[in-house]
Amino acid sequence: MPLHECMGNKQGELETCVRLQGYDIIGITETWWDSSYDWSVGMEGYRLFRKDRQGRRGGGVAFYVNDQLECMELHLGMDEEPTESLWVRIKGSAGAGDIIAGVCYRPPDQADRADEALYRQIGAASRSQALVLMGDFNHPDICWRDNAAECKQSRKFLECVNDNFLLQVIEEPMRRGAMLDLLLTNKAGLVG
Template identity: 90%
Template sequence: MGNKQEELETCVCLQGCDLIGITETWWDSSYDWSVGMEGYRLFRKDRQGRRGGGVALYVNHQLECMELCLGMDEEPTESLWVRIKERAGAGDIIVGVCYRPPDQGDRAAEALYRQIGAASHSQALVLMGNFNHPDVCWRDNAAELKQSRSSWNVSMTTFSSK
């Protein structure tokens, strides 16, 4: 995101978004001063221990929201979860921003899918991110690679459990 912050702010100003999810921010503490955006509350989870990765969510300051702690006792994942409080009886919305690195191990992948499962019990879920399964065919609910199939089956089971 480093040199894209100004472009992001211009797009947001023109389009007036309430939620902006970003994956692969590549932020660390050196960006603390420059990543805030007027009119938005920023939630972020930077990658720990190595370069790259990270996720962020900007929420319009007019929306009442709070960060959720899903899977904090598990294998670390690059995901963050925020509850947007209901408006006019519509019910709360859970928003998740996830990044699944291509080299993610099975334990971390399973932890991420458990978090998605927990969030999917909400009345409304907005899930965004980069799951790095380029071989998934969304139309046919199929994948060529074994790793994608096993992860995809776990996530589809989670989503269809309602």
């Protein structure tokens, strides 16, 4: 479930929602967290993975994973241009393969080098049997129905999605008619 909010004052609301819905994985973009939030962002019953934005305010991504699931953080593209992405491998149950889950925030002004680094990470993650990628990619000009976009950066993102055989499963626009928050997977029926 991708959530898009400045999380500083939304922690209680998140915990209530999680208790009511019982999610296994929660991805959050634009956390706006820094070390001053270390004491307040844990959630009972969940393991927290987070990557705060470095060097400037805003951004940041986080995952809460049900602590009944065996998981570990993956470090994809650590020697490259920094991206606001976080990757976790979740051990599959007996007979089922592992799942790679990713959460990304792509600022609207992200440079081409950072985009290319993100696309390499997506390519590496999509080689797994099952991938769920959620986030705010800030490509409002993409028409998912026609698989088309006006802007060059958006067309490159669509190319990455297509090259990695990803399906975009969000059907309703979330903000002002634009589909910025996406949920991508390489395995139909994986997301419920």
